[in-house]
Amino acid sequence: MRETESNNKVLLGMSGGTDSSVAALLLQDAGYEVTGITFRFYEKENDTEYLEDARALCERLNIPHLTYDVRDTFRKTIIDYFINEYMAGHTPVPCTLCNNYLKWPLLKKISDEMGIYHFATGHYVRRRFINGCYHITTGVDPDKDQSFFLWGLPQEILQRMLLPMGNLTKARVREIAAERGFLKAAHKRDSLGVCFCPMDYRTFLHKELPEGSILPGKFFDEMGNFIARHKGYPFYTIGQRRGLGIDLNRAVFVKEIIPAENKVILSDLKALEKTEMRLKEWHITNPALLLNKDDIIVKIRYRKQANRCTVTLQPDNTLHVQLHEPLTAIAPGQAAAFYRDDVVLGGGIII
Ligand SMILES: Nc1ncnc2c1ncn2[C@@H]1O[C@H](COP(=O)(O)OP(=O)(O)OP(=O)(O)O)[C@@H](O)[C@H]1O
Numbered sequence: 001m002r003e004t005e006s007n008n009k010v011l012l013g014m015s016g017g018t019d020s021s022v023a024a025l026l027l028q029d030a031g032y033e034v035t036g037i038t039f040r041f042y043e044k045e046n047d048t049e050y051l052e053d054a055r056a057l058c059e060r061l062n063i064p065h066l067t068y069d070v071r072d073t074f075r076k077t078i079i080d081y082f083i084n085e086y087m088a089g090h091t092p093v094p095c096t097l098c099n100n101y102l103k104w105p106l107l108k109k110i111s112d113e114m115g116i117y118h119f120a121t122g123h124y125v126r127r128r129f130i131n132g133c134y135h136i137t138t139g140v141d142p143d144k145d146q147s148f149f150l151w152g153l154p155q156e157i158l159q160r161m162l163l164p165m166g167n168l169t170k171a172r173v174r175e176i177a178a179e180r181g182f183l184k185a186a187h188k189r190d191s192l193g194v195c196f197c198p199m200d201y202r203t204f205l206h207k208e209l210p211e212g213s214i215l216p217g218k219f220f221d222e223m224g225n226f227i228a229r230h231k232g233y234p235f236y237t238i239g240q241r242r243g244l245g246i247d248l249n250r251a252v253f254v255k256e257i258i259p260a261e262n263k264v265i266l267s268d269l270k271a272l273e274k275t276e277m278r279l280k281e282w283h284i285t286n287p288a289l290l291l292n293k294d295d296i297i298v299k300i301r302y303r304k305q306a307n308r309c310t311v312t313l314q315p316d317n318t319l320h321v322q323l324h325e326p327l328t329a330i331a332p333g334q335a336a337a338f339y340r341d342d343v344v345l346g347g348g349i350i351i
Pocket residue numbers: 012013014015016017018019020021037038039040041120121122123190191
């Protein structure tokens with residue numbers, strides 16, 4: 001980095017969407033010298049309208065706009081991982097991986113190269129300094145909070161990030177865009193789910209994999225009794241109830257996936273309850289705030305779930321999570337994020 005001390009320059013990740021567009025306005029209002037950058041992660045049918053939108057906005061604000069092609073890296077580290085995880089019988093977390101290992105590290109790397117101190121996004125999260133470390137905290141809009149995806153960021157990123165959306169609701173962000181005459185940005189639809197797979201992931205796997213990669217197999221109960229045929233194990237995820245295509249006189253859920261035998265084991269909901277899990281590839285912001293405490297909340301889903309737990313570091317360098325109440329549908333590959341109140345303390349990938 002050419003300039004090591006803090007400066008008023010900021011590199012803003014711009015997707016062409018509402019949030020990062022308003023982020024550009026707000027950062028400029030706050031006196032920052034903004035440079036917009038749009039990463040070419042993935043382009044469906046070569047649609048580059050998002051690039052044009054980001055560029056047009058930067059032109060109106062009279063700020064520089066860069067594009068950065070990372071389609072190869074994104075393909076290898078995110079899309080291939082996504083496909084391979086389903087083929088391994090796991091439930092992948094592409095947005096968590098992209099944010100923690102690609103999007104934010106790239107913002108830092110390019111900022112360093114350009115002598116820009118801050119980098120920013122339109123994420124609905126905030127940041128707080130606690131006991132000598134920066135932490136991600138939840139955004140004020142509970143419907144938009146994205147803290148669940150950002151547990152893996154190191155201090156060198158946390159200390160330099162700016163998060164202009166954190167104190168706003170999405171409704172207010174749309175109002176700001178409209179008030180300032182940025183009508184296209186004001187009325188853009190929210191992006192839904194995984195950017196490269198907005199459709200059902202099963203359709204995506206069909207499209208991406210050579211024919212014959214996924215073959216029909218069998219559903220069994222926990223006792224090993226055959227129940228019915230299924231369309232191929234990658235099409236099912238732990239905890240799934242709907243779309244199994246079988247009609248029993250009781251509710252059944254996916255309990256286990258055995259790729260080597262193309263088997264899917266079904267059970268009642270009770271059998272899916274677990275009171276512990278293990279995490280790999282974990283990150284902890286400040287171990288003193290998280291490990292061996294009994295007031296930690298763990299979330300394994302973006303919405304509507306929060307369980308108390310105690311987290312300990314194991315000799316094999318995994319994290320052990322002891323749940324205070326049972327939790328259903330814990331799937332390998334999913335992420336677990338730790339919180340105390342609104343503060344993200346870390347997370348990891350479920351083994
Ligand atoms: N292609 C991209 N290039 C650069 N930054 C990006 C890109 N995609 C997303 N970002 C940044 O990451 C933030 C979060 O992206 P995400 O897709 O999760 O949210 P979003 O609600 O769709 O945001 P937006 O309304 O800005 O599109 C965006 O606000 C933006 O700052």
